[in-house]
Amino acid sequence: MLFVTWYFPLARIILESIALVALGTGLIRERYSCWQIAAAGTGVGITNFLIQQLPIKYGVHMPLGIIVFILTLTLFLKLKLLKSAAAVLLSFVILILIEALMMFLIINIMGYAEETVVQGSDLNKFLFSLPPLVLFMLLAGGMQAWLRMKRRVAVNC
Numbered sequence: 001m002l003f004v005t006w007y008f009p010l011a012r013i014i015l016e017s018i019a020l021v022a023l024g025t026g027l028i029r030e031r032y033s034c035w036q037i038a039a040a041g042t043g044v045g046i047t048n049f050l051i052q053q054l055p056i057k058y059g060v061h062m063p064l065g066i067i068v069f070i071l072t073l074t075l076f077l078k079l080k081l082l083k084s085a086a087a088v089l090l091s092f093v094i095l096i097l098i099e100a101l102m103m104f105l106i107i108n109i110m111g112y113a114e115e116t117v118v119q120g121s122d123l124n125k126f127l128f129s130l131p132p133l134v135l136f137m138l139l140a141g142g143m144q145a146w147l148r149m150k151r152r153v154a155v156n157c
Contacts, residue, residue, distance in 0.1 A: 008126040010049050016095070016133060017045035019140040020069070023094065024087030025077070026143030032077060037144075044072045066092065095136055102132040 018041030025032055032040075048065040066088055073084035106112050106128060117128050 005122050006053075008122050009052065010045075012126065012129060012133060013049050013052075014042055014045035015137065017041040017048065017069075019133075019137045020044070020088070020091045020095065021073070021077075022144050023136070023140035024073070024091040025079075026140065026147045027090045028079075028083050028087045029147060030077075030079060030083065030087075031147055036077060040072055040076050043076065044069050047072070091140075094139070095132075098136050098139070099129075099132045102135065106131075 018038055021037050021041040021044065025037065044065075047068050048061070051064050051068065052061050054061070069088045070081070070084045073079045073087060074081050077084075079087070103117065106117060107114055112128075116124070118125075120128070
């Protein structure tokens, strides 16, 4: 989605990046503190926001963002490159599936016109993007909680 104001996409991309880090590290079963996940996600989010502001063709920012994400997990969280790539790709696939499902529901089930969703005001775009973001954040939080509960049980045995 293209935005005119800068604070709506910045808020969304930082929250989304923190959730991506949380889900990715949970999927590969690597445990980090909440502060490490939040710091890595914030760094990725700000960097990806700056990449999106570059005057490059729309769509090119996605592979660049994935590369930045992999490098951040590798350098900041000290993950191996293969684990970083797996975490990023798995979490991005899940995010894309959730966003596609939610857009299908918003357009086909709730009856909003596609033009309203895609070409509305910045506030409307931000509000339409919140349900998939909240669902994704719940999934990431659940994955982290499951990982912590699993590790706690494994340590106690």
